[in-house]
Amino acid sequence: QKEVEQNSGPLSVPEGAIASLNCTYSDRGSQSFFWYRQYSGKSPELIMSIYSNGDKEDGRFTAQLNKASQYVSLLIRDSQPSDSATYLCACGGYSTLTFGKGTMLLVSP
């Protein structure tokens, strides 16, 4: 049973702070890793993908992958109230994607 674990939150951070979201996965065969953002009542939106160990930066977002520890993280710098949403971690091997249940992030002005 492939599992992706995330802290459900909510994770509360003040505006301008760094938000750190974490995810662990059980399938060592996972090759691709994604972060999705889902606003309440909306569908998930792909914000980051990462395939190799290390960091990947895109604007205010940095994804980090450590395959040895089976750990993926997402850092959001200069957090804004508009970043308040649920963040879903997804991992995949050679078949389907497995999603975590998401971490709710609340950014207060």
Place this chain on the structure above:
Amino acid sequence: KAGVTQTPRYLIKTRGQQVTLSCSPISGHRSVSWYQQTPGQGLQFLFEYFSETQRNKGNFPGRFSGRQFSNSRSEMNVSTLELGDSALYLCASSLDPGTYEQYFGPGTRLTVT
């Protein structure tokens, strides 16, 4: 480029009825995956289609079925609806099958009464 479209957006059905949901992928995307999202279970994989063939299937009963057409559009069907089938049904498209980046449609909110 237009995104993934799903129809209908909202649906109310009665127990025992059946329902068909439709998904049109992003132009050029050949793979379509379906997910069920509920507050308690999160996003659960239903099935994936590529070249009109089901490549993978999640752990759902046979009441859930799907198909893909030659233009990559996909439909899913749920027969003999149960109250527990109330959920947001999401379609995601990707260029190729497997675990390449998937882009979600707006979803169909199904309520079973």
